[in-house]
Amino acid sequence: xxxxxxxxxxxxxxxxxxxxxxxxxxxxxxxxxxxxxxxxxxxxxxxxxxxxxxxxxxxxxxxxxxxxxxxxxxxxxxxxxxxxxxxxxxxxxxxxxxxxxxxxxxxxxxxxxxxxxxxxxxxxxxxxxxxxxxxxxxxxxxxxxxxxxxxxxxxxxxxxxxxxxxxxxxxxxxxxxxxxxxxxxxxxxxxxxxxxxxxxxxxxxxxxxxxxxxxxxxxxxxxxxxxxxxxxxxxxxxxxxxxxxxxxxxxxxxxxxxxxxxxxxxxxxxxxxxxxxxxxxxxxxxxxxxxxxxxxxxxxxxxxxxxxxxxxxxxxxxxxxxxxxxxxxxxxxxxxxxxxxxxxxxxxxxxxxxxxxxxxxxxxxxxxxxxxxxxxxxxxxxxxxxxxxxxxxxxxxxxxxxxxxxxxxxx
Amino acid sequence: xxxxxxxxxxxxxxxxxxxxxxxxxxxxxxxxxxxxxxxxxxxxxxxxxxxxxxxxxxxxxxxxxxxxxxxxxxxxxxxxxxxxxxxxxxxxxxxxxxxxxxxxxxxxx
Amino acid sequence: xxxxxxxxxxxxxxxxxxxxxxxxxxxxxxxxxxxxxxxxxxxxxxxxxxxxxxxxxxxxxxxxxxxxxxxxxxxxxxxxxxxxxxxxxxxxxxxxxxxxxxxxxxxxxxxxxxxxxxxxxxxxxxxxxxxxxxxxxxxxxxxxxxxxxxxxxxxxxxxxxxxxxxxxxxxxxxxxxxxxxxxxxxxxxxxxxxxxxxxxxxxxxxxxxxxxxxxxxxxxxxxxxxxxxxxxxxxxxxxxxxxxxxxxxxxxxxxxxxxxxxxxxxxxxxxxxxxxxxxxxxx
Numbered sequence: 001x002x003x004x005x006x007x008x009x010x011x012x013x014x015x016x017x018x019x020x021x022x023x024x025x026x027x028x029x030x031x032x033x034x035x036x037x038x039x040x041x042x043x044x045x046x047x048x049x050x051x052x053x054x055x056x057x058x059x060x061x062x063x064x065x066x067x068x069x070x071x072x073x074x075x076x077x078x079x080x081x082x083x084x085x086x087x088x089x090x091x092x093x094x095x096x097x098x099x100x101x102x103x104x105x106x107x108x109x110x111x112x113x114x115x116x117x118x119x120x121x122x123x124x125x126x127x128x129x130x131x132x133x134x135x136x137x138x139x140x141x142x143x144x145x146x147x148x149x150x151x152x153x154x155x156x157x158x159x160x161x162x163x164x165x166x167x168x169x170x171x172x173x174x175x176x177x178x179x180x181x182x183x184x185x186x187x188x189x190x191x192x193x194x195x196x197x198x199x200x201x202x203x204x205x206x207x208x209x210x211x212x213x214x215x216x217x218x219x220x221x222x223x224x225x226x227x228x229x230x231x232x233x234x235x236x237x238x239x240x241x242x243x244x245x246x247x248x249x250x251x252x253x254x255x256x257x258x259x260x261x262x263x264x265x266x267x268x269x270x271x272x273x274x275x276x277x278x279x280x281x282x283x284x285x286x287x288x289x290x291x292x293x294x295x296x297x298x299x300x301x302x303x304x305x306x307x308x309x310x311x312x313x314x315x316x317x318x319x320x321x322x323x324x325x326x327x328x329x330x331x332x333x334x335x336x337x338x339x340x341x342x343x344x345x346x347x348x349x350x351x352x353x354x355x356x357x358x359x360x361x362x363x364x365x366x367x368x369x370x371x372x373x374x375x376x377x378x379x380x381x382x383x384x385x386x387x388x389x390x391x392x393x394x395x396x397x398x399x400x401x402x403x404x405x406x407x408x409x410x411x
Numbered sequence: 412x413x414x415x416x417x418x419x420x421x422x423x424x425x426x427x428x429x430x431x432x433x434x435x436x437x438x439x440x441x442x443x444x445x446x447x448x449x450x451x452x453x454x455x456x457x458x459x460x461x462x463x464x465x466x467x468x469x470x471x472x473x474x475x476x477x478x479x480x481x482x483x484x485x486x487x488x489x490x491x492x493x494x495x496x497x498x499x500x501x502x503x504x505x506x507x508x509x510x511x512x513x514x515x516x517x518x519x520x
Numbered sequence: 521x522x523x524x525x526x527x528x529x530x531x532x533x534x535x536x537x538x539x540x541x542x543x544x545x546x547x548x549x550x551x552x553x554x555x556x557x558x559x560x561x562x563x564x565x566x567x568x569x570x571x572x573x574x575x576x577x578x579x580x581x582x583x584x585x586x587x588x589x590x591x592x593x594x595x596x597x598x599x600x601x602x603x604x605x606x607x608x609x610x611x612x613x614x615x616x617x618x619x620x621x622x623x624x625x626x627x628x629x630x631x632x633x634x635x636x637x638x639x640x641x642x643x644x645x646x647x648x649x650x651x652x653x654x655x656x657x658x659x660x661x662x663x664x665x666x667x668x669x670x671x672x673x674x675x676x677x678x679x680x681x682x683x684x685x686x687x688x689x690x691x692x693x694x695x696x697x698x699x700x701x702x703x704x705x706x707x708x709x710x711x712x713x714x715x716x717x718x719x720x721x722x723x724x725x726x727x728x729x730x731x732x733x734x735x736x737x738x739x740x741x742x743x744x745x746x747x748x749x750x751x752x753x754x755x756x757x758x759x760x761x762x763x764x765x766x767x768x769x770x771x772x773x774x775x776x777x778x779x780x781x782x783x784x785x786x787x788x789x790x791x792x793x794x795x796x797x798x799x800x801x802x803x
Contacts, residue, residue, distance in 0.1 A: 072573025447548025500717025
């Protein structure tokens with residue numbers, strides 16, 4: 001059964017991810033249930049077993065096997081998809097590196113959840129951030145529609161011959177995965193114009209399983225061999241993928257009419273802003289509401305949604321720094337032992353190094369383990385930035401150079 | 412252009428030869444060839460020699476050779492490829508009529 | 521030897537997945553390799569799942585491009601005993617339970633040989649390895665029985681000293697659809713402590729003493745293979761001391777250990793007799 005007409009369905013973020021896999025005509029799915037991603041695998045089961053989606057579904061016995069099966073299927077030349085969360089992502093960490101090293105265009109959605117111990121199943125991006133150096137592109141979705149759209153854009157980016165790298169699409173567990181909103185499901189004829197065709201019989205250009213063209217992948221390479229250079233290429237091609245991400249976002253806007261900034265970041269009311277807040281995931285969308293409310297009160301504030309953490313959009317961050325005097329970078333993740341806050345603020349700080357720009361970057365960490373972040377709290381964050389801009393005064397309750405916002409105090 | 416590795420067996424190069432990282436394909440893949448670990452005959456200390464007078468052409472040596480360096484020749488007897496034979500001695504041990512003798516390599520230098 | 525005869529039976533339409541094992545280095549360094557069929561190196565614990573993925577991809581390709589080679593490809597795993605009985609057992613059990621369409625081969629040299637002879641679950645009682653310098657206390661894991669308990673279409677044990685038997689079992693396994701498991705005993709001269717020319721003799725002795733039993737379990741039906749049939753009679757079996765004495769790794773085996781070995785062999789054959797009796801009763 002194919003999607004003939006555009007439909008608007010009232011579905012949760014997880015189900016939107018499943019619809020996206022169906023729209024992308026994925027061929028092999030391998031999945032293992034884990035809260036809060038369970039409804040993705042359930043909906044995919046529904047699609048596959050009812051005949052709605054002609055895909056092979058491997059119900060593996062652990063997350064490590066999820067990624068191993070995807071690597072195997074992708075090497076054989078098929079489009080693959082899976083979803084996981086928190087502990088599952090950490091368990092498959094070895095294979096995550098393997099998939100990036102084999103340059104396979106796998107797309108995986110992560111319903112991010114807090115890292116145990118102690119058990120916590122609510123929104124927290126530490127799991128994806130912990131895989132930041134593996135070689136996967138990392139993208140954050142802040143709305144249900146964005147989850148659907150990001151998966152479609154991901155296949156176009158990853159299967160491009162100049163990229164050939166896998167991508168994570170992370171969104172907050174329970175915040176986006178279990179709440180429902182109307183999502184536009186696109187029809188097949190429009191999707192055909194945008195998505196690349198499924199791999200043909202020959203498979204991918206760089207790896208294939210074909211008895212007529214026997215090859216071996218993964219030999220030993222001595223230190224004097226090209227191991228160093230092969231690894232260098234992964235970094236090189238990931239850095240160069242920024243222009244492809246931008247290209248794809250533009251093309252997406254032309255065909256489907258939905259804009260995501262320039263693909264790497266999305267700015268909101270930044271033109272005359274004096275201070276700015278950079279957010280990842282759902283908080284970025286909520287920050288736009290905070291900006292609107294503060295602007296009504298007369299404050300000149302702006303917000304930036306960081307869509308792609310890997311490759312890190314260094315040029316875009318530098319441009320934002322040129323516009324404002326103070327930037328607050330909000331991490332919904334922890335990077336233990338780092339004096340410059342979470343992962344995103346550390347990268348922002350190092351982006352400005354040696355550029356001569358003296359914008360202050362204030363690392364903020366909030367919402368860990370799914371702790372609720374209200375609009376009021378975000379407005380307070382803006383106010384702190386404004387005080388910093390006017391008086392140069394840092395907030396009093398910073399811990400080791402980072403503002404841990406929303407810490408609990410029982411009275 | 413690295414894409415030539417995806418071509419059919421006749422069109423692709425027999426052995427990949429790259430000068431710098433710009434020429435490399437995205438991942439290392441290897442093509443099958445003879446002698447991928449070099450000429451392993453160099454590893455030998457003892458060399459098996461078949462005595463055609465005793466040989467009954469039973470084929471046990473061919474069957475048990477782990478490397479597959481013993482091949483049947485046109486006259487029905489078996490020849491050993493000394494470029495790759497590592498001298499493990501299994502063929503000599505398994506020959507039912509003891510037609511194969513393990514002689515010291517130094518006798519042949 | 522195992523790989524040579526297995527591939528003779530399976531042919532070039534095979535994709536082989538090899539986890540970390542002796543096979544990874546035997547085949548050569550980049551950019552050269554030896555096998556003339558698609559060969560994927562894989563992480564240690566991931567072989568069974570990767571092969572499941574490859575087999576699913578073949579099915580997906582077969583439905584997209586019907587009538588071509590994809591429907592006839594065999595997805596093969598060639599793992600060592602470490603990558604099967606220890607770290608790979610989760611993947612193996614999962615693939616067996618799913619009845620994944622793969623042929624899983626374990627070549628058992630009874631230790632982690634590639635990294636220098638460390639003990640694995642497949643190392644037998646009393647064997648000396650670098651991590652059990654005074655002989656292993658525990659016993660060998662009976663993996664073929666564990667896999668057979670998953671109710672898979674085909675389980676077989678082989679030995680490299682009987683290449684024709686091995687060839688026939690592989691040929692049979694090639695035609696079956698679903699999860700197939702073949703366990704090959706492969707004596708290792710440096711690891712076990714004997715001269716390389718005695719390799720075939722060692723394998724034969726393992727079967728002749730009744731320690732290694734060649735059998736098949738096809739759809740739950742137990743079948744003793746021809747080379748092992750005559751050892752059903754205990755008087756025909758060679759004494760296990762002969763097998764243990766010529767391997768240097770059993771130097772430290774005590775009298776108590778020897779008795780345990782003899783008991784284990786007796787019990788294993790009793791179990792086989794029971795299986796055969798049950799089969800006769802059914803017929």
